Amino acid sequence: xxxxxxxxxxxxxxxxxxxxxFALEDVDFTVAPGEVHALVGQNGAGKSTLLHVLGGVVTPxxxxxxAGGVPFRPRGPxxxxxxxxxxxxxxxxxxxHLSVEANVLLGAEPxxxxxxxxxxxxxxxxxxxxxxxxxDLPLGVRVGDLGPSERQLVEIARAVASGAxxxxxxxxxxxxxRAEIEPLxxxxxxxRDQGKALVYIGHALDEVxxxxxxxTVLRDGRVAAAGDxxxxxxxxxxxxxxxxxxxxxxxxxxxxxxxxxxxxxDLARPPLAGVGLTLRRGEVLGIAGLVGAGRTELLRALxxxxxxxxxxxxxxxxxxxxxxxxxxxxxxxxxxxxxxxEGLAVRxxxxxxxTWPRLPGWGPFAPRGRADRAATALIARLGIRCEGPAQxxxxxxxxxxxKVALARLLHAGCDxxxxxxxxRGIDVGSKAEIYALLDELTTGRDVRPxxxxxxxxxxxxxxxAVCDKVAVMRRGRLGPAQxxxELDEAALLxxxx
Amino acid sequence: xxxxxxxxxxxxxxxxxxxxxxAAWLLFAATAGATFVALDNQRxxxxxxxxxxxxxxGATLVIASGGIDLSVGSSIALATVVLGLxxxxxxxxxxxxxxxxxxxxxxxxxVGAFVTGRIVLAVGLAGAALAATLTAPAFGGGxxxxxxxxxxxxxxxxxxxxxxxxxxxxxxxxxGLWGALRGAAKGLADNHPVYADExxxxxxxxxxxxxxAFAWLPPGVWLLLVAALAMAFVLRATRFxxxxxxxxxxxxxxxxxxxxxERTRLLVYAAAGACAGLAGVLQFGYLxxxxxxxxxxxxxxxxxAVVIxxxxxxxxxxxVVGxxxxxLLMTVIDNGCAKLxxxxxxxxxxxxxxxVAAVALDRLRxx
Numbered sequence: 110x111x112x113x114x115x116x117x118x119x120x121x122x123x124x125x126x127x128x129x130x131f132a133l134e135d136v137d138f139t140v141a142p143g144e145v146h147a148l149v150g151q152n153g154a155g156k157s158t159l160l161h162v163l164g165g166v167v168t169p170x171x172x173x174x175x176a177g178g179v180p181f182r183p184r185g186p187x188x189x190x191x192x193x194x195x196x197x198x199x200x201x202x203x204x205x206h207l208s209v210e211a212n213v214l215l216g217a218e219p220x221x222x223x224x225x226x227x228x229x230x231x232x233x234x235x236x237x238x239x240x241x242x243x244x245d246l247p248l249g250v251r252v253g254d255l256g257p258s259e260r261q262l263v264e265i266a267r268a269v270a271s272g273a274x275x276x277x278x279x280x281x282x283x284x285x286x287r288a289e290i291e292p293l294x295x296x297x298x299x300x301r302d303q304g305k306a307l308v309y310i311g312h313a314l315d316e317v318x319x320x321x322x323x324x325t326v327l328r329d330g331r332v333a334a335a336g337d338x339x340x341x342x343x344x345x346x347x348x349x350x351x352x353x354x355x356x357x358x359x360x361x362x363x364x365x366x367x368x369x370x371x372x373x374x375d376l377a378r379p380p381l382a383g384v385g386l387t388l389r390r391g392e393v394l395g396i397a398g399l400v401g402a403g404r405t406e407l408l409r410a411l412x413x414x415x416x417x418x419x420x421x422x423x424x425x426x427x428x429x430x431x432x433x434x435x436x437x438x439x440x441x442x443x444x445x446x447x448x449x450x451e452g453l454a455v456r457x458x459x460x461x462x463x464t465w466p467r468l469p470g471w472g473p474f475a476p477r478g479r480a481d482r483a484a485t486a487l488i489a490r491l492g493i494r495c496e497g498p499a500q501x502x503x504x505x506x507x508x509x510x511x512k513v514a515l516a517r518l519l520h521a522g523c524d525x526x527x528x529x530x531x532x533r534g535i536d537v538g539s540k541a542e543i544y545a546l547l548d549e550l551t552t553g554r555d556v557r558p559x560x561x562x563x564x565x566x567x568x569x570x571x572x573x574a575v576c577d578k579v580a581v582m583r584r585g586r587l588g589p590a591q592x593x594x595e596l597d598e599a600a601l602l603x604x605x606x
Numbered sequence: 607x608x609x610x611x612x613x614x615x616x617x618x619x620x621x622x623x624x625x626x627x628x629a630a631w632l633l634f635a636a637t638a639g640a641t642f643v644a645l646d647n648q649r650x651x652x653x654x655x656x657x658x659x660x661x662x663x664g665a666t667l668v669i670a671s672g673g674i675d676l677s678v679g680s681s682i683a684l685a686t687v688v689l690g691l692x693x694x695x696x697x698x699x700x701x702x703x704x705x706x707x708x709x710x711x712x713x714x715x716x717v718g719a720f721v722t723g724r725i726v727l728a729v730g731l732a733g734a735a736l737a738a739t740l741t742a743p744a745f746g747g748g749x750x751x752x753x754x755x756x757x758x759x760x761x762x763x764x765x766x767x768x769x770x771x772x773x774x775x776x777x778x779x780x781x782g783l784w785g786a787l788r789g790a791a792k793g794l795a796d797n798h799p800v801y802a803d804e805x806x807x808x809x810x811x812x813x814x815x816x817x818x819a820f821a822w823l824p825p826g827v828w829l830l831l832v833a834a835l836a837m838a839f840v841l842r843a844t845r846f847x848x849x850x851x852x853x854x855x856x857x858x859x860x861x862x863x864x865x866x867x868e869r870t871r872l873l874v875y876a877a878a879g880a881c882a883g884l885a886g887v888l889q890f891g892y893l894x895x896x897x898x899x900x901x902x903x904x905x906x907x908x909x910x911a912v913v914i915x916x917x918x919x920x921x922x923x924x925x926v927v928g929x930x931x932x933x934l935l936m937t938v939i940d941n942g943c944a945k946l947x948x949x950x951x952x953x954x955x956x957x958x959x960x961x962v963a964a965v966a967l968d969r970l971r972x973x
Contacts, residue, residue: 414862434864445862454856456922465852465863468845475845517863 113178115275115306116140116163116194121172123158123330132158134330136172140275140323145297145307147317147338150327150350151508151536156310159327160277163308164196165189177274190217195268199279201260205253210234212252213266237270238262240303241296258289265296276300277308282316283534286400287567294320312536313568314343328352351538359574360545362552366392366577370525370561371411376420378410380585384420387590388525391551391559394590395572397601398582404565405446407582408527411563412436412443424525437466439525442518444511446529446565452514453502460484460498462513467521487516492542508539515546524560526550531564532571544575569598581605623915623931626964630935634942642945649823651937653812656826657682657885657892658904659933662911663830663837663926664881668776669909669917670841670924671874672854675717676780678882679904680787681710683897685886687791689808690800690896699806706890707883713787714879717780718872719765723773730761739790784905791898800896811891826888830930833884838926850874854921907936910957914964935960 118138124131133155140146150156161167162174165183174181176192183189189196203212210230211218219229231248238244243262252263261281268276278297282290297320301307311317317324318338325335326349334341334349341349347358367390376384380403388394396404409415411422413431422429425439436443445452453462460480468475469483484498491512495505502513511531518526526547532540553559566572572579573593580590581604588604634642641647661678668675685706692702712731719728738754812826820828841847849870852860861867889900913919914935915928936957943953 432864433862434866437864443862447858451856451858451862454852454859454922457852457855457859461848461852461855462859465848465860465865468848470843470845473844473846475848476843 113175114139115142115144115177116308117173117175117178118159118163119173119175121159121162121169121174123155123162123167123169125167131170131330133162133169136327136330136332138325138332138335140306140308142274142304142306143301144323145301145309145321147321147324148308148310148327149312149314149317149324149346149537150333151538154327154350155330156327157279158330160196160279160310163189163194163275163277165194190271190273193272193274194277195271195273195275196277197261197264197268197279197281199281199283201257201264201284203252203260203264205251207252208249209238209246209252209255209263210248212263213237213270215267217271233270234266237266240269240300241266242299257284258286258293261285261293262296269300273305275306275308277310279310280312280534281309282311282313288399290316312534312540314346314537315570326350347537347541350536351541358541358544359571360548361574362548364391364393364551364559364577366390367559370425371563372421372423373411374421376407376410376417376422378406378415378418378420381406381410381587382585384582384585384587386563386580386587388561388563390524390561391553392578393547393551393562393564393576395576395579396563396565396582396587397567397569397572397579398605400567402582402605403585404582405529407587408443408529408563408565412441412527414443434466437521437523440521440523441525441527442466442521442523443527444514444518444529444531446533448507448510448514448534453510455503455510456501458499458501459488459493459495459505459513462502463487463498463516463520466517483520484516487519490519491516491546506536506539508535508542511535511539511543515543524550524558526560526562526564528562528564530566532566532568540571547575569601572601573598622967623928623935623964626914626960626967627931627935627938630938630942630960634938634945638942638945642942647941647945649814649827651934651941652827652830653824653892654941655930655933655937656812656824656830657889657901658907658911658936659830659930660833660888661882661885661904662908662915662929662933663833664878664885665908665912666915666917666924666926666929667837667841667847667850667874668878669912669919670854670921671850671871672857672921673721673776673871673874674780674909674919675714675875675878675882676777676905677713677717677783677787678878678885678908679901680784680791681713681879681882682886682889682901682904683899684713684787684791684794685710685883686890686893686900687795687800687896687898689887689890690802691794693802693805693808694800699808703808703887706886707880710883710886711876711880713783714875714877714882715872717776717783717879718875720774720779721776721875722868722871723771724765724868725770725772726768727761727765730758730764734758734761735790739793788898795896795898797898799898802895805894808887808891809894811888813891826891829884829888833881834926834930837881841924841926846870846873851922851924854923856922907933910961911936914961932964935964 118136121133121136122131123133148156162169165186165188176194181192213234214230219226234248235244238246241262252260281293297307309321321338324338326333328350369387369389371388373384373386384407398404410417413433413436417430424441427439449455463484464480469479470476481498493509493512495509502510532543547562550560551562576593578590578592579596581588581601583605665675688709689702689706692705716728716731719731734754734757737757738750741750741753812824814824815821849865852865853867853870890896911932912929914932915925917924939957939960940953
């Protein structure tokens, strides 16, 4: 007798009120207990919608969902919890001012006639953390004081404490450093071995392969492919996600390095010490290293966002420290790794975000119409999916948001690009488009001189494929830039530690 | 490219406060009848909105840039006192009005200096003002002015040389000035109203003229419209306005984009100060005298007008047109309630309820 699947979705269709198209159409999806199932697809493919259905937030128009063999027809998230389905959100759903214990039992606090039963609460919280092998985590600590991986642990513990048998993980590694991913995966494997069913949503294919055994690819609301992960090559997965052959995921045209545009000697600014580098036109220089090594600090110091204590910086004709305003004027642009906090003003429109460094207009006047027109041209050029230049950036997907951040550099006429984690947390299709853009900019096809790109990334395959040279930052010191042909992931990792 | 439904939504967002205003107007028209609907009453309501309206025009800029100014009422009172004192000393109405606006503008600059953390400049400004206030009664205007200018110069020079910054929250700074400016006004006026024998054309600002354009609407109301148009233009079509909105929307992003946060903020608060000064001139025209106790609590009506008009207190958006509707709405409620013979306390409760309802409606239409 075969056990009932932990989750069975059949012919699921969802259409949001007022929409003409289906967000999900005829989706079949099965997860067995003790299985880690990857759900992949571009943004807008329907992954979030599927999660919302399973989480009891959205009602399908057609189709059935069964959890542990029992039909699942929730009226709200509380029903999902009762059915044993727990959702681990990408932006963690925690109360940062409350303690670990309070968060683990949030919404299900043991109480007697309204009064909290502290003893039972502590025992329950400790039991949940023990299951995850982290009984050592102090229960009284404020969750806001914890690091991202421990906060995630608390959210997973909440799922365990509520007796969940199905866990839906929405991009769980997006806020973790590379070193924190393996412990998370060990945790997930332990839960899998306990018989829980895990649905893993992620964009990084190497991570997905490391943790999941089966996969389902969604595209435009339908299932494009499904099966054992071992049967799918990366190329086949990307092709299924994007709907066409993506031969050159990392396009690399012939590039000829030209004049030196950035020269750094002995740059000092805590935590950096004695940092030196050279960047030429037509060259993509990558900076690898662990989180906290100082890569972001280097870019910010070059761009003038943080003060420089010592050393010599020459960018173009300008020697010495400069403000961000001066850098934009020079044609140097910066994309921040904190896309939603600093990189973009999410409540502001696409046009605003694109044009702020260089408002089109005459003298003190900057009519909105001109900004909108400039933004519209870039929306078309970069293929940004949005309703128009006036749309607030908050409602765009991550990939499209990042394209807006890059459009800002194009609008300002930048030919030196300082990019901090430009493809983190965005879908595969947008990544491919951004790689193509970088290739185009550094090849100088038009009458435009080739651009110079300095890119910080934690994703080593990307660095090795996109860059011409890579230097490794370690504890504030930058090693020499080596041609990519002489490097591999292992070498980069060794140099970083 | 805009979807038809999103165009309709945007129209609703812009028109929202005006629809509320219309609803309130119709309500009072229905209940209070002829006395409310009379043309003279409409003119009166516009006049009654002028002072709050002009101040609120400046406040729209401040709130849109992510700041706030609680000292507006005190600044207006100070402006009326300065105006009265200059007139009494024999100055022309133009000079008096100019100095009043300059004083409030300087108060705005003081706020800006504290907010951007240019403590040396702020202390210089404040010291100058304090010295002038204290020496004026004893040594006369000339000496006070000279001492003040000297201290201001010292402050400006000192500020240009230091790079140290200690930015303070606008709420706290303007809360402090809310008290200090009122105190300065009372001190300068020696705790009495400031009468002047010759008020000149300032007395005609808030009264309908016998003929001409100003017969239809008093000059004060025209001033409100001009100020509103100017600020709307600044917000929509100038670099400075766009920078102010950017800072209110996301300060870190604005900084990343090379926007000069300090300069923009200084200018924002100085401009808002000038608007408060202008409102003070109108208030003087209304009262016919300088009054250090006038405009108490006005800052809250100003903020309410801006918020009802659709601006978010966290910054990034602000509509002058909306602010006007918000200011008019509060006047309509006060006027309508008065025509109905409703007690003052009921009026106040109703006004408070309308503010909450307006903001709730705003959150709803933003969804």
